[in-house]
Amino acid sequence: KQEVTQIPAALSVPEGENLVLNCSFTDSAIYNLQWFRQDPGKGLTSLLLIQSSQREQTSGRLNASLDKSSGRSTLYIAASQPGDSATYLCAATGNQFYFGTGTSLTVIP
Amino acid sequence: GAGVSQSPSNKVTEKGKDVELRCDPISGHTALYWYRQSLGQGLEFLIYFQGNSAPDKSGLPSDRFSAERTGGSVSTLTIQRTQQEDSAVYLCASSLMSGENSPLHFGNGTRLTVT
Numbered sequence: 001k002q003e004v005t006q007i008p009a010a011l012s013v014p015e016g017e018n019l020v021l022n023c024s025f026t027d028s029a030i031y032n033l034q035w036f037r038q039d040p041g042k043g044l045t046s047l048l049l050i051q052s053s054q055r056e057q058t059s060g061r062l063n064a065s066l067d068k069s070s071g072r073s074t075l076y077i078a079a080s081q082p083g084d085s086a087t088y089l090c091a092a093t094g095n096q097f098y099f100g101t102g103t104s105l106t107v108i109p
Numbered sequence: 110g111a112g113v114s115q116s117p118s119n120k121v122t123e124k125g126k127d128v129e130l131r132c133d134p135i136s137g138h139t140a141l142y143w144y145r146q147s148l149g150q151g152l153e154f155l156i157y158f159q160g161n162s163a164p165d166k167s168g169l170p171s172d173r174f175s176a177e178r179t180g181g182s183v184s185t186l187t188i189q190r191t192q193q194e195d196s197a198v199y200l201c202a203s204s205l206m207s208g209e210n211s212p213l214h215f216g217n218g219t220r221l222t223v224t
Contacts, residue, residue, distance in 0.1 A: 043215035101151035
């Protein structure tokens with residue numbers, strides 16, 4: 001069974017810092033890797049999807065990378081802002097979507 | 110609709126009662142998923158529908174839980190004889206199809222509280 005782990009569980013940074021969130025998965029036979037953010041009391045919002053054949057995807061200040069062979073993905077956030085504060089989850093797609101437990105990010109003004 | 114719609118947004122029920130949670134996926138999406146998220150926990154997979162195929166029910170925690178998807182669109186998750194441990198946010202998601210380039214889109218969830 002696919003197991004997805006996210007480190008760290010929580011992260012607090014001052015505004016303006018660049019940061020990296022980590023996601024690891026045990027089974028490299030995935031269709032894609034998707035990153036989400038979740039605000040308190042809300043559902044999940046899709047940020048980036050990396051297909052299994054791709055190495056990275058970029059959207060604005062966000063860059064996600066995928067290394068299937070090592071079972072790792074990273075989400076890089078440049079020039080963090082207080083509005084980036086949320087929980088970030090990654091999901092590896094096989095027969096279904098397998099989620100990590102998330103990283104809770106706080107950006108301090 | 111523009112996104113995945115779930116109703117009700119909040120539901121408070123007494124222990125032992127049955128509840129029904131509804132999900133309207135994005136139009137044209139063939140894959141539909143139900144997840145449960147307990148306070149401070151990750152997402153727990155419950156059930157998955159893909160087109161007309163038999164659903165993957167492997168995540169349902171007990172026989173008190175069941176789900177249907179009528180006409181390949183709307184889905185209803187039913188919890189019978191609710192217990193306090195059923196209290197959680199129930200999230201529905203849909204994607205165009207299962208597979209490589211089909212991102213998952215979530216609704217805002219139904220917060221279920223069993224008293």
